[in-house]
Amino acid sequence: METKTTLFSQGVLRYIKKDTLTEFYCERCNSVKKSKITVQWENANKQIQLICNSCYGYLLQKK
Secondary structure (H helix, E strand, C coil): CCCEEEEEECCEEEEEEEEEEEEEEEECCCCEEEEEEEEEEECCCCCCEEHHHHHHHHHHHHH
């Protein structure tokens, strides 16, 4: 498993790549996803949310 941490203006993003597919709920686009890549987003309130790779890219683009 590979992990990369990115500092973000509204919190911390942790990009996690796993060897197998994982099903999870993306809390940003409100849909169920299945991917080898997940992102943990620690927001300003110190809550950890899972978001998908697409939402991760969108957040980095707005940075």
